[in-house]
Amino acid sequence: MKFLRVLANSLIGGFYFCLLLALLVADLNINLVLRPFVLLKLAAFLMLSYGLLMTLAGLCVYYIYHFITGKIGRTGFISASFLMLGFSLLTLVFLIIFRENYVYFSSFFAAGLPTLLQIQMMALFLLATAGFVFHYRHHHRKPSRFYFMAFFVLFGIVMGLVFILRLSYPRLAKPAKLATIEAEAIEKKITIFALDGLSLDFILPLSSERKLPNFTWLMEGGSWGRLENFTPNEFSVLDHSFNTGKLPGKHRLISEVQYRIPGIRDKIEIVPRFILFRQLKRIGLLKVLPNDPPPPLKDLWKIFEDYGAPFVREGRPSAEPTPVPMNPKTEKLFLTFFKDLQFETSKIFSRVKQAFSRDSEAEEKAWQIKTETQPRLFSLFLDGLNTAETYFYKYSFPDSFGEIRQEEIQKYGPVIEKYYQFYDQIIGKHLAALKEDELLVVYSPHGIEPLPFWKRLVEWILGNASVSSYHEEAPDGVIFFYGKDIARGKNIEGLKLVDVLPSLLYSLGLPVGKDMDGIVRGSLFLPAFTEENPIFYITSYEDVNIRNIK
Numbered sequence: 229m230k231f232l233r234v235l236a237n238s239l240i241g242g243f244y245f246c247l248l249l250a251l252l253v254a255d256l257n258i259n260l261v262l263r264p265f266v267l268l269k270l271a272a273f274l275m276l277s278y279g280l281l282m283t284l285a286g287l288c289v290y291y292i293y294h295f296i297t298g299k300i301g302r303t304g305f306i307s308a309s310f311l312m313l314g315f316s317l318l319t320l321v322f323l324i325i326f327r328e329n330y331v332y333f334s335s336f337f338a339a340g341l342p343t344l345l346q347i348q349m350m351a352l353f354l355l356a357t358a359g360f361v362f363h364y365r366h367h368h369r370k371p372s373r374f375y376f377m378a379f380f381v382l383f384g385i386v387m388g389l390v391f392i393l394r395l396s397y398p399r400l401a402k403p404a405k406l407a408t409i410e411a412e413a414i415e416k417k418i419t420i421f422a423l424d425g426l427s428l429d430f431i432l433p434l435s436s437e438r439k440l441p442n443f444t445w446l447m448e449g450g451s452w453g454r455l456e457n458f459t460p461n462e463f464s465v466l467d468h469s470f471n472t473g474k475l476p477g478k479h480r481l482i483s484e485v486q487y488r489i490p491g492i493r494d495k496i497e498i499v500p501r502f503i504l505f506r507q508l509k510r511i512g513l514l515k516v517l518p519n520d521p522p523p524p525l526k527d528l529w530k531i532f533e534d535y536g537a538p539f540v541r542e543g544r545p546s547a548e549p550t551p552v553p554m555n556p557k558t559e560k561l562f563l564t565f566f567k568d569l570q571f572e573t574s575k576i577f578s579r580v581k582q583a584f585s586r587d588s589e590a591e592e593k594a595w596q597i598k599t600e601t602q603p604r605l606f607s608l609f610l611d612g613l614n615t616a617e618t619y620f621y622k623y624s625f626p627d628s629f630g631e632i633r634q635e636e637i638q639k640y641g642p643v644i645e646k647y648y649q650f651y652d653q654i655i656g657k658h659l660a661a662l663k664e665d666e667l668l669v670v671y672s673p674h675g676i677e678p679l680p681f682w683k684r685l686v687e688w689i690l691g692n693a694s695v696s697s698y699h700e701e702a703p704d705g706v707i708f709f710y711g712k713d714i715a716r717g718k719n720i721e722g723l724k725l726v727d728v729l730p731s732l733l734y735s736l737g738l739p740v741g742k743d744m745d746g747i748v749r750g751s752l753f754l755p756a757f758t759e760e761n762p763i764f765y766i767t768s769y770e771d772v773n774i775r776n777i778k
Contacts, residue, residue: 236305241314242279247272247321254394256498258336259480259522262394269492308376316359319352328502335458338477348390355386400480408773414537414736417666420607423538423651425614426671426672426706442656450710451752453720459671459702466673471527471745473729488515526769532605536776539605542594551582557587565646575696576619583612591654611768616647617676622699628678667711713757739764
């Protein structure tokens with residue numbers, strides 16, 4: 229009977245913890261319009277996993293404590309003392325998870341949301357502290373039911389407050405077209421290469437060894453530097469911030485996928501990190517589907533479309549690229565770089581080969597389109613290097629990964645280097661065809677870093693033992709600017725991802741939105757250019773259309 233009483237209290241504690249996790253899910257999903265009972269439904273769903281785990285933890289802690297102390301506990305089916313202490317402990321555990329997620333998703337929180345979340349955290353911390361103090365005074369000073377009454381009154385106030393704070397989230401405002409501005413035709417051109425995974429950790433040493441002549445040319449003849457980004461480091465999120473000059477808290481495109489939870493119709497785009505939440509899909513409790521994002525804010529492409537300027541955008545990534553055989557031309561190019569591995573059949577190298585094929589054919593197609601159409605804005609995305617680094621990083625930096633066989637290092641060590649040389653050749657091809665009025669931008673929104681040991685262990689458990697690098701913690705990317713108005717041989721420090729669009733608009737003579745999170749980096753340009761071209765501002769591109777004078 230005693231076990232059942234302890235179990236009942238542990239189950240209540242488990243549900244409370246699930247209610248807190250449901251609050252965290254609601255906090256992270258800034259596009260979610262919170263409706264009544266959604267938190268309760270979500271908490272009930274989480275009870276099937278995290279709730280049962282916390283129930284088991286409560287049972288273990290209770291019996292271990294009484295075994296060590298030798299005390300004989302008297303516990304009712306609903307014990308105020310048990311619940312007060314249990315709620316306080318669970319709240320502290322939750323606050324650790326809350327803080328880690330708050331830091332990781334901080335780019336989502338704009339327009340006062342950080343203040344709301346900090347108030348939530350402080351209120352919950354106050355509740356936990358009060359619980360410990362009241363429990364101590366009841367059991368070690370003067371026993372009194374007053375402490376229980378005070379705690380649960382405070383509990384009701386705090387839980388009501390944190391729910392009200394979540395309801396205070398501002399909804400995404402619908403843009404209003406208030407004005408149209410006519411401007412002269414755009415005379416300049418911009419070519420953008422998004423080469424996913426570029427890192428100065430590779431570029432600088434390979435350039436010093438004269439293995440990347442075209443990257444070296446970009447550094448000596450233009451401006452370049454590390455590109456600061458943010459977490460979460462998903463391509464779609466970073467890409468939209470690049471194209472809008474705004475952080476996710478403003479543009480609201482926050483995830484490539486959505487999570488479907490049984491019994492809940494509301495779309496969940498973000499789930500908490502650091503508690504293996506996504507692994508619920510392995511036991512069938514969570515379904516992951518492609519996301520249908522909210523209507524996007526006006527980005528670089530929409531600005532050009534409204535302006536009437538031709539543009540080409542090629543090579544966007546697909547969720548699951550379909551393997552295709554190499555055509556003879558691509559096969560010949562592949563052997564130019566990877567002749568020593570032409571008979572290699574390992575699974576990880578096959579992925580690199582497929583990535584090379586996609587990159588090569590995408591670049592060739594984009595080159596033909598660019599040559600035929602001569603657009604004012606051209607963009608090409610290639611992600612094969614990121615694939616190569618994901619699986620072969622450890623062979624380039626074996627000292628960070630313990631013992632790796634020397635023959636494997638000799639065999640696979642050059643893979644990433646060869647892929648950089650492939651990209652260097654692409655850049656050289658487009659540099660040779662660069663027009664006098666054309667600005668070339670080569671960038672990656674993120675760098676790459678070695679997978680820490682604990683993460684390697686997790687990947688091994690999940691069946692991805694070959695993965696040796698990642699970019700989840702937002703290592704700096706890299707960016708190069710090259711053109712007649714760009715400063716020569718200049719290393720720009722502190723350049724942020726959201727600074728790129730304002731700087732590009734300025735280079736074209738277009739106005740910059742005051743609502744953008746980025747700024748125009750005037751140090752990128754020659755002094756003569758900045759002196760002759762002041763920065764023009766508008767309130768927002770959401771309120772203004774820029775049209776070409778015809």
